[in-house]
Amino acid sequence: MEIRLLRPDDAEIYKEIRLEGLKMNPEAFGSSYEEEAGRPPEVYGERFKADNSFHFGAFENGKLIGVVSLVRETGLKVNHRTNIYAMYVTESGRQNGVGKGLVGKALEKARSWDGVEQIHLAVMSENIPAKKLYASFGFEVYGKERHALKIDGKYYDEDLMALFLS
Incomplete structure (x- = not known):
């Protein structure tokens, strides 16, 4: 397995895995398949160029099998924080x-x-598997957002987790 930064020329394969994640696990993402299906791949390619974010891909035999995004806050009062988003690993x-x-x-x-x-x-x-993974790195739950997402009339809660480096 190789893990590397995604490049603008990875935009098409990123979109494929992103849509797979949104379809297979819609409750895991704030965005929806319907919102992103019509989005051109170039949108993702542009994100891969941003100074405050990094997007990593895991490749097995040249096939993208997992992704994660790291985005740093840019405001003066919050730039000591960064966020993990869009984590997905294929089945x-x-x-x-x-x-x-x-x-x-x-x-x-x-x-x-x-x-x-x-x-x-x-x-x-x-x-539970994702929470155990994050906890293994030292992340701790500091809150819960009840009814964070609503999909087809069903609510999903999200645990908010943080890792303090200092």
């Missing part, structure tokens, strides 16, 4: 250390940023 990549590798790479990058003291994320409260 075939689960239980094989792909998620651990992606989170590890994101944390390595966050620690390299001067002034970053906190890393935040939100995870569906019922997603």
Whole structure:
């Protein structure tokens, strides 16, 4: 397995895995399949160029099997914080250390940023494997957002987790 930064020319394959995640686990993302299906791949390619965000991909035999995004806050009062978003590993990549590798790479990058003291994320409260993965890196639940998402009339809660570096 190779984990590397995604480049603008990875936009098409990123969109494919993003849509897969939105379709397979809609409760895990704030965005929806319907919102992103019509979005041109170039939108993702532009995101890969931003100064305050890094998007990592896990590849197995040249196939993208997992992704995670790390985005640093830019405001003067909050630029000590960064966030993990859009974490997804394909079914075939689960239980094989792909998620651990992606989170590890994101944390390595966050620690390299001067002034970053906190890393935040939100995870569906019922997603026990993901919560265990994040806890293994030292993330702690500090709150719960009840009814964070509503899909087809059903509500999903999110646990808010943070890792304090200092």
